[in-house]
Amino acid sequence: MNNSTLTKNPGPSGFIQIGETEFIIVDYGQVIKDGLVIGKIYDDGFMQVKGNTIGNHRNNFFIDLISNLSFRGQDSFGLSLELPEKIKAPSGDLYYDGKLFKVVNGRICSSEHNYLGIFDDLGDIYLRCPKSRRNSVKLDENSLLNFKFTGQHHDGEKFNYDYTKTLNRPNRSYIENEIIRYFEDYDSLTSIQKKYVNENLTLWAACGILQTVRKSEGNCAFGDIRHGASGVTGVRTGNVTLDKGEFETEIKLFFHEGPLCNLMVLSNPNHIETRVNMVVSHEFGHQLEFVLNQKAQNRIAELYKTRFEKSQKLFPYPSGYDGRSEIITRNQFQDRIFYSGYSKQSSEEFFAESIAAFSVEKTRLDLKTFDFELYSLIEQIVTDSSQMLRSVLSDSINDLQLSLSIADIYKENLI
Ligand SMILES: [Zn+2]
Numbered sequence: 444m445n446n447s448t449l450t451k452n453p454g455p456s457g458f459i460q461i462g463e464t465e466f467i468i469v470d471y472g473q474v475i476k477d478g479l480v481i482g483k484i485y486d487d488g489f490m491q492v493k494g495n496t497i498g499n500h501r502n503n504f505f506i507d508l509i510s511n512l513s514f515r516g517q518d519s520f521g522l523s524l525e526l527p528e529k530i531k532a533p534s535g536d537l538y539y540d541g542k543l544f545k546v547v548n549g550r551i552c553s554s555e556h557n558y559l560g561i562f563d564d565l566g567d568i569y570l571r572c573p574k575s576r577r578n579s580v581k582l583d584e585n586s587l588l589n590f591k592f593t594g595q596h597h598d599g600e601k602f603n604y605d606y607t608k609t610l611n612r613p614n615r616s617y618i619e620n621e622i623i624r625y626f627e628d629y630d631s632l633t634s635i636q637k638k639y640v641n642e643n644l645t646l647w648a649a650c651g652i653l654q655t656v657r658k659s660e661g662n663c664a665f666g667d668i669r670h671g672a673s674g675v676t677g678v679r680t681g682n683v684t685l686d687k688g689e690f691e692t693e694i695k696l697f698f699h700e701g702p703l704c705n706l707m708v709l710s711n712p713n714h715i716e717t718r719v720n721m722v723v724s725h726e727f728g729h730q731l732e733f734v735l736n737q738k739a740q741n742r743i744a745e746l747y748k749t750r751f752e753k754s755q756k757l758f759p760y761p762s763g764y765d766g767r768s769e770i771i772t773r774n775q776f777q778d779r780i781f782y783s784g785y786s787k788q789s790s791e792e793f794f795a796e797s798i799a800a801f802s803v804e805k806t807r808l809d810l811k812t813f814d815f816e817l818y819s820l821i822e823q824i825v826t827d828s829s830q831m832l833r834s835v836l837s838d839s840i841n842d843l844q845l846s847l848s849i850a851d852i853y854k855e856n857l858i
Pocket of ligand 1: 729792
């Protein structure tokens with residue numbers, strides 16, 4: 444993810460021009476005059492120099508403060524950089540999904556003095572994207588998060604600007620809003636039910652995939668399901684329907700047993716079925732598979748096939764069992780092939796169960812040692828989403844994740 448590189452901010456390289464004729468070399472942020480380091484300049488134009496060395500009595504200031512000072516070169520990431528920007532733009536405080544940034548003549552500056560992009564007089568935001576080497580990615584209704592700006596225009600006139608995403612609640616975070624939008628009856632849930640839904644979906648909201656899947660496939664709601672299943676995902680509609688009674692059972696199992704447990708098989712009492720107790724992210728997993736590109740889908744089918752064949756060889760269905768899950772005896776638990784027994788049902792269930800297991804830390808770490816190949820595939824969906832999703836979604840997921848990384852939602856330690 445690109446946030447680790449953002450916090451590593453060695454500073455820009457190029458030169459500072461003073462007036463018409465004087466030039467000072469800048470090397471990775473070090474300001475060098477007559478062979479001596481006299482100070483530091485950051486990507487966002489913040490400078491720390493020894494008093495009076497560049498004709499200014501202050502030690503800490505933004506480059507804009509001195510009228511005959513400018514910088515030209517590249518920022519820490521090799522993107523071209525000219526400071527100050529030659530635009531007339533506002534200055535003030537920007538709260539982006541609640542996170543505070545300083546805006547200096549339009550430049551959005553982080554507390555580490557990274558230069559993130561431009562906030563202009565119209566209230567539009569353009570971000571710099573080191574990953575795709577774009578200097579100016581305009582955020583739109585897909586990629587913008589809720590924000591609030593207080594400050595003034597370049598001419599000093601007061602300028603306050605609020606942006607709330609369509610159907611979002613202004614006082615809630617992006618992750619909360621996305622979960623509320625996805626889970627139709629969220630407001631009517633008890634606090635323990637909400638906690639369960641949040642556990643299932645927070646990771647997928649944070650990487651922007653929940654929003655992408657919801658827009659492409661649909662949301663999730665309670666409804667009537669015929670054959671006693673916990674949930675179904677409509678192949679035609681893309682919507683998820685959850686059974687309320689079964690939802691309660693899943694929640695009880697989750698909070699009493701944890702995300703993974705073993706249940707006795709009724710028809711074969713000396714056998715167990717390992718179970719992932721995450722119905723919301725399981726059904727979400729079915730929706731997610733629909734938005735993956737063909738290559739990723741083929742890879743899933745391939746992983747499933749090799750595991751199914753192995754499981755059939757080692758753990759064939761015992762007599763008296765008419766299901767399709769992988770069932771084992773208690774002492775075979777460590778040797779099982781599928782992380783959950785239900786994964787053996789089909790390639791689709793295998794993927795949905797894997798997404799469910801990946802959703803919370805406990806089973807995610809467990810899955811990493813249990814089946815690294817499978818873990819890596821899902822990790823790639825989170826960290827390299829544009830390569831895994833359908834190509835029509837690449838740009839929108841890239842821009843959304845750029846926006847989320849600025850707000851520290853899509854971040855390095857997410858998984
Ligand atoms: Zn399923």
